[in-house]
Amino acid sequence: MNYIGTRNKDICATASKAILQGICEDGGLFLPEEMPVMKKPLSELVQLDYRALAYEILSLFLTDFTEEELKACINGAYDEKFDVPEIVPVVKAGDVSILELFHGKTIAFKDMALSILPYLMKTAAKKNGLDKEIVILTATSGDTGKAALEGFAGVEGVKIIVFFPEDGVSPVQKLQMVTQEGDNTCVVGIKGNFDDAQTAVKTIFTDAVLQQELAEKGFVFSSANSINIGRLVPQVVYYFWGYLQMAKQGEIALGEEINVTVPTGNFGNILAGYFAKQMGLPVKTFLCASNDNKVLYDFFTTGTYDKNRPFMVTTSPSMDILISSNLERLLCLLTNQETCKKRMEELKTTGKYTLDVKAKDIVGQWADEAKTAAAIRTMFEENGYVLDTHTAVAYASYETYKKETGDATPTLIVSTASPYKFTKDVMTAIDEKYAQEDFFVLMDKMAALSGVAIPAPIRGIQDRPVRHKTVIEKDNIKAFVADYLTK
Numbered sequence: 001m002n003y004i005g006t007r008n009k010d011i012c013a014t015a016s017k018a019i020l021q022g023i024c025e026d027g028g029l030f031l032p033e034e035m036p037v038m039k040k041p042l043s044e045l046v047q048l049d050y051r052a053l054a055y056e057i058l059s060l061f062l063t064d065f066t067e068e069e070l071k072a073c074i075n076g077a078y079d080e081k082f083d084v085p086e087i088v089p090v091v092k093a094g095d096v097s098i099l100e101l102f103h104g105k106t107i108a109f110k111d112m113a114l115s116i117l118p119y120l121m122k123t124a125a126k127k128n129g130l131d132k133e134i135v136i137l138t139a140t141s142g143d144t145g146k147a148a149l150e151g152f153a154g155v156e157g158v159k160i161i162v163f164f165p166e167d168g169v170s171p172v173q174k175l176q177m178v179t180q181e182g183d184n185t186c187v188v189g190i191k192g193n194f195d196d197a198q199t200a201v202k203t204i205f206t207d208a209v210l211q212q213e214l215a216e217k218g219f220v221f222s223s224a225n226s227i228n229i230g231r232l233v234p235q236v237v238y239y240f241w242g243y244l245q246m247a248k249q250g251e252i253a254l255g256e257e258i259n260v261t262v263p264t265g266n267f268g269n270i271l272a273g274y275f276a277k278q279m280g281l282p283v284k285t286f287l288c289a290s291n292d293n294k295v296l297y298d299f300f301t302t303g304t305y306d307k308n309r310p311f312m313v314t315t316s317p318s319m320d321i322l323i324s325s326n327l328e329r330l331l332c333l334l335t336n337q338e339t340c341k342k343r344m345e346e347l348k349t350t351g352k353y354t355l356d357v358k359a360k361d362i363v364g365q366w367a368d369e370a371k372t373a374a375a376i377r378t379m380f381e382e383n384g385y386v387l388d389t390h391t392a393v394a395y396a397s398y399e400t401y402k403k404e405t406g407d408a409t410p411t412l413i414v415s416t417a418s419p420y421k422f423t424k425d426v427m428t429a430i431d432e433k434y435a436q437e438d439f440f441v442l443m444d445k446m447a448a449l450s451g452v453a454i455p456a457p458i459r460g461i462q463d464r465p466v467r468h469k470t471v472i473e474k475d476n477i478k479a480f481v482a483d484y485l486t487k
Contacts, residue, residue, distance in 0.1 A: 020128060029227055030229045038057070050088060099242040105457050106176060108146070137481065138224045143318050153185050161186045260286050273414075291372065293312050297364035367400070
């Protein structure tokens with residue numbers, strides 16, 4: 001299978017080259033030339049563990065990797081670094097099943113793909129005879145950055161630079177990044193928001209002059225964001241896994257349709273689910289759940305994508321995004337490269353575009369801060385289960401959708417982070433009496449309340465030395481990268 005550009009179908013690359021490159025030279029994203037179909041029956045897939053299932057799915061996407069290479073990547077990624085043997089538990093809470101994607105080293109769903117991406121990238125570099133040092137450039141809204149740092153720290157032949165909004169992540173998210181060890185890691189706070197960082201990074205990827213200058217010094221850029229197809233396709237696996245676990249638990253019969261609700265910011269996570277449906281997974285509807293930055297809700301409701309609006313800082317910071325990069329891939333799937341290119345040009349020049357074609361199986365819904373807090377409180381009081389603020393957006397959106405439509409289809413809620421990453425907001429939602437207490441003191445109280453121990457990766461994180469202290473203006477990102485790599 002080859003990968004083609006979302007803005008130009010003549011741009012073509014093997015899977016390994018697409019992973020190394022990260023983004024097309026014209027700023028477009030790589031997309032499978034043809035969506036693979038899962039030919040093995042669900043009755044066979046349901047017998048597999050996570051690693052074996054990952055092989056069945058990834059082997060359909062990464063066709064220039066040998067069986068030996070791919071299995072080595074999978075086995076290296078999904079090992080004891082996850083704190084449960086099944087890698088991804090599915091837990092029943094009330095009338096929904098919850099797909100817990102936060103059992104990796106950084107307690108967020110990004111671990112599911114960023115645990116394997118370094119292995120894929122090293123294998124791809126070897127396959128393609130790459131003789132330059134790879135520079136991973138990543139913008140993060142909170143979780144991608146730490147997961148990428150954890151994955152690439154200490155990897156020979158790679159440097160990683162992560163940019164995050166200095167005042168736009170939770171205390172735990174920030175400490176996870178600025179305390180990161182590894183001589184090849186660089187973490188930089190910016191005075192701006194995630195969209196500022198993401199736009200700057202994407203601009204660097206298409207800056208031919210800068211790329212040539214750094215190539216002469218022995219560097220080549222790649223990405224760990226979900227704009228990289230090597231980040232996106234491993235996420236397809238857990239949608240199949242979640243469905244199959246619901247069947248094993250007796251919540252559905254094999255072949256029965258489910259709905260899936262996904263808290264959504266950059267659109268990569270839900271797009272991986274959409275890929276799974278195109279491969280044959282029995283999903284009726286994807287519910288795209290937004291917070292107060294409801295640019296995606298408005299798009300799926302009206303057909304107009306408009307980022308010209310106030311940027312809202314919320315208690316679900318990883319979803320505080322107005323430019324959802326991966327939506328471009330859906331746009332291309334629904335139309336064609338020519339239309340996609342025109343719409344992306346409109347977005348760049350006017351900040352908006354309108355599409356008259358709809359994805360019939362994706363609907364938008366959203367929850368404001370009050371509904372998000374109420375969802376956390378209700379879920380805890382009724383089921384004893386503690387949601388993080390992002391998963392709460394999904395659950396609140398699901399409740400609204402169910403009330404408005406009466407749709408009683410069995411539903412899988414995608415849980416993207418441990419509540420311990422957002423302890424204060426979660427505990428305050430459960431009871432206002434916690435509002436004035438210290439973030440880290442509340443971790444112990446959350447452990448006592450929930451019966452779930454503080455995850456090992458963040459236990460005592462407040463006492464770790466801060467290694468990365470650089471903060472720059474949002475307009476200085478490109479200059480910083482050039483200076484950092486040439487000093």
